[in-house]
Structures are given as C-alpha cells and as structure tokens.
Amino acid sequence: MTAPTWPLWEVFVRARRGLSHVHVGSLHAPDAQMALRNARDLYTRRQEGVSLWVVASDDITASSPEERDSFFDPAADKVYRHPTFYEVPEDVEYL
C-alpha cells in the first residue's frame, strides 16, 4: 500500500447554546469518528464550543466565484425584502 493521506474535514463549532455552528477550519482524520475527536482536541481546548460538526471537505458543494454576479447581485435591488423599506406613520407602535 502506498502511504495514504487522510481526508480533509471541515470543522464547525457551536460556541454556546442559541448560536449556529460556525466554520472554524479544517483537519485531517481517517474517518468521521476520529475527525470529531481531533476537532475536539484542536478547536475546543479553551472552551470554545458546546457542540461540533465535522463534514468531509469533498462533500461540500460551494457556489463558485464566477457565479457571484448571477447568484448574488439579483438580490441587490430587492429592497422591499427589508423592513426599513416601508414607511408607516410615526405614532403606530409594535411594527
């Protein structure tokens, strides 16, 4: 067997209850179980998290930078999606 390279895993940490998991970096591990343990040892040494996800990097599908115009620019003119777009009389509460 030629020396195999362990696959790359992306690590996501929930810093505390109420927050989403946030991407913090990657690591190498032979499988998901070890990836989770390595993530614990590498990314939560200082109580940085209460929950971890690991995802094989190969399994992530990402939008490509070439598509950024078609993906994201069309959202730029849809200001009506934001509450500040709407004018209401000043004395109306709870809106």
Added chain:
Amino acid sequence: MYGNDFGHSDDAPLNAAETEDYASVLEEHMAYFDRLVQDDQRIEPRDAMPDAYRQTLIRQIAQHAHSEIIGMQPEGNWITRAPSLRRKAILMAKVQDEAGHGLYLYSAAETLGVDRSELLDKLHSGRQKYSSIFNYPTLTWADVGAIGWLVDGAAIMNQVPLCRCSYGPYARAMIRVCKEESFHQRQGFELLWTLSQGTDAQRAMLQDAADRWWWPALMMFGPPDSGEKAKEGHTAQSMAWGIKRFTNDDLRQRFVDMTVPQAIKLGITLPDPDLRWNEERGHWDFGEIDWDEFWRVLKGDGPCNAQRIATRVTAHEEGAWVREAAAAYADKQAARSAEGAVA
C-alpha cells in the same frame, strides 16, 4: 519565518510580474482582485488570484506552519525536566498550542490547493524552510523563558499585522493564533522574572539565556528591507498585495523599543555595546546584526538544523504504519456499511 517570508529555495521568480501566466491571469481577473485588495477586502479561497500571489501565500503560510511544528522541539526538550508541576503544565500546554497553530496554518494553506502532506514532504526534504531561530539549542531552563519572552515576543510582533492580511483564511488563522499566543510571551517573562528574583545561580542562568537568544531573536524579522534594500526581496510586492503590512526593519525597531525596557526591569544586560536610547529618533539604537551568521544558519550550518529535521522525519516515518492502519480501517468500515446497505 514565523509569519515572515524570505529565504525560499524554490526557483519561482521573486517578482511576480516576471512570469507569463501572471500576465494572462492579470488580463482576466486582476481588475476584480485588485479592487478587493485596494478596498482592504479579503480574498477568499475560490476567488481568482494571480498565481504569484497564491504561490507567495503557500510558501509563507507553509513556512509559518513548519516553524510552529519544528518550534515544538526546543521547548518540548524541557517538558520532562520542568522544575515545578505548574511550569510543566504551562509548558505542555504551550508546546501543544504550537502543534495546534501549525494545524490552523496548514489548514489555511490547504485552502490554496495544496495538500498538507506535500508541504510536510517539502519540509522533510529541506525544500521549504522554517524559522531559523529553532536551529539554536535550548541549553538551560532559562532558555524556555527566553523563547517565550524574546522568540514569541518577536513572533507576535510579526503576527499581529498578519491578522489583517488580505488572504481571508490566513488572517482568520492568525487571529486565532494571536489570541492563544498572548499567554506564551507573558509566561516567558514571568518565568524569567521569577529567576531574576531568585538565587545567584538562577540569575546567572537568566543572563546567559538572554546573551544567547538576543541576536537570533532580532534576526527573526528577516534581512533589512527598507531604504536602499527595499528593491531587493519581495517586501514591496507583499505589501502591495496586502500580505505584509510593515517592513522587517520597522517591526525589528518596534521589537527593540518594546523589549529593552523589559530587559532593564529583569536586571539583565543585552549583548550589544551599541544599544542606547536615541533621543532625536525617539527609538533605541542597536548594533549591526551578523547577517553572515543568519544566512549560514538558514542554509544548514546551525547547531540543530540536522537534529530538528531528523526528529521530525523520524516521527513521521515511525507513524506511517499507524496512519496506514487508520486509513485501512476506514475503508473496511465504509465497505461494511455499504454491504449493510445492500443487504
């Protein structure tokens, strides 16, 4: 170079504009890339970027990561001998942090399309460098303190500006590293401070360590790159790309200005007869650095070059059967669960 970049042995041209594919990439993507850099926005992994930018980053981040990994050795050398259990715990945590920092940085480098194993191969075969400071030996317990105080102090000086580096993953890794490293320099100074308040033998140990580590620490910032020297090396290009924010000379001067008062507090002398406060400049003047020694050690003529790499290579080779076993197990498990799914 612990956050600095020079002394690479690749044949890549120093000046990015000398390569042809740079010119073609330039045509297609440079406008967008330039605008991001100019606006102090971050470049992210899947963005198009000039190949020379990518190569410079890979080389610099890899050297930085290698420095963290090799840097575990001189301090790791003292874990089993730390004179108190508190110091032993601090030192273990610190050496372990360095492994962690190496991993954060390899992770950042891998976003540029290289694999960690390629980078490690280059380290093991001498094709990529690590900070030359780690080619010096740690001979006494005080050296552990001197590394924290001077070496980590110099490293932090280099690293803090890198938190604003134009390449997102590198900047984010550096923010993490800097946050964690804030204890490294402090523990070093505290260790030395304790020695300074101790017995004659402890004070002698402290002075001896400062004598041996002062000049190598100043060399960590890299060769002169301001004034006339600005045209050499690639400081100018790195600054234009927002990878580097200050010149080597700038950072070195700041380090001297910060450190000399601390040395006075420790009651030690620094081994430089030309060291004196310059009222006019508002800075400490310091003597000529022996750049011959720097280049000699960088090229292999240092007390520990061979030993550091040999230790690293041995660990890697002796671990090969373990890595193979884990990969084989993962394959078997995957096959088993596939079988289970079919059945």
Added chain:
Amino acid sequence: MSTSADATHLDAAVAAPRHTPETDATTLHVRYLLSLGDDALVYAQRLGEWLTHAPQIEEDMALGNVGLDLLGQARSLLTRAGEVEGGGRDEDALAMLRDEREFRNVQLVEQPRGDFAVEMARMLWFASYQCELWSQLTSSADETLAGIAGKAVKEAVYHRDHATQWVLRLGDGTEVSRERMQAGLEAVHPYVAELGEDHEAARWAAEQGVGVLPSSLTDAVNAHVSAVLEQATLTMPDAPRWHARGGREGVHSEAMGYLLAEMQHIARSHPGATW
C-alpha cells in the same frame, strides 16, 4: 511517635514503625492519595515525552490533552496529600523531592515509552481502570477527593475512548498494525494485574469510605478491555508468568530511577529555589 519508655531500648533498625492510631490513619490516608497522584504524575511524565513524536500532528494534540488532564489530577491529589499530611509539603515538594522508594505508583505507568501500539495498550488499561476508580470515588468520604474524582471521571472516559478508538483501528487495520497492536498488548500485560491489587493503604481507605479496593474494579476493567479487543479482532494475552508488584509499597522497576532523575534534577540542583 510513641513516647513509651521501652521504645528507647529498641534498635531503630529493627523496630517496626510505631504510630499512634491517629498518625496511622493519617499516614495511610496520605499513602492512598499518593498512590492515586503518583499514577497520574508518572503517566503524565511519560505522555509528555510523546509531544513532537506522535504519528500525526493531530495525535500530538490528543496525547498532550491526556497528559495535561493527568498532570492536573496529579497536582490536585498531591496537594491534597500534603494537606492531609500536615507537614507543609506542597505538590512540588512531593513531586520533586521524594526518593524513588516513596513513590507509590504502579509500575505500568513508569515503563519507558514504547511504540504507539504499546502506548495505546497502556492507555486502554490505565484509563479503563481510572474510569471505574473515579466513578467510585465521587462518593468518597474525603470530600476533596470526591471533588477531584468528579472532574477526573469525565477526563478518564475521554482517555478510554481515545485508546479504544485507536486499538480498534490498529487491531482491525492492516496486517502490520494488527501484529504490532497484539505485541503492544503482550508488552504491557505483565503490568496490568498490579492495577487491581489491594494494598494496605487501599484496604484502610476502603474501610473508611475514603477509597475503594482496587480488586473490586477488576471485573469491570477486564470487561471493557475484553470487549474492545474482541471487536478489534485481537486476543487477550495469556496470564503472564511474572507480573509486576510492589509499586504501591515503593518498589519499582529500573526505569523509575531514570524517570525521576530527569524529572527532579533541576529542582534538586537548586535547593530552596522558587520557579
């Protein structure tokens, strides 16, 4: 010390140690704490040697974490031993200034670092033992010890899991790794039984509700390790012809002297110095 008149007639070299009942209890209590603390300290010392030598950098991190956990346990336990002893010795006086015969750890933890398989075999046994030990000691009559146990049991569970994961992978990995893992198990086997041997201080501690009889933990420890080995396609080694004994009474193997020389030499070279 006894104040009886006839004591002065006895040759100090042949006299059995004579203590008042209270001193006896204190001494045994201290010895019990030291047996726990020295296990953790000496194993942390050996794990500290792994940093920069692990098979993958991620594993440097993991072994460092295990070592730091054990060092933390050792510091709390030695500090507590010093308090109970009441002679003003702190964790460092106990770690750095005791002679070999005063260390009460089992010989398993002092054995020189072997390959990664030997280390995982040692960690699997030791952490399995510590898991059972600490979960029992959370209800110790010594409240400080109970508090230490409450924290340590979580650590031991993680250490046992780490070793378990690796024994599975090495046992059921490649041919080479299976052989090496089996050899690792054989190498540590003569040192396993000592973990479950009852000794004077443990018997006293168990009677007082301070501690637990090591022999009472053995079945659970064996059950865990056996289950792991079976899953890993490995074989439990046969009972060894010789097995280590005496660590709890301060009788160690040759490796111990070197370990202490390295650990203690700076502290001992500078008597009275602060670090």
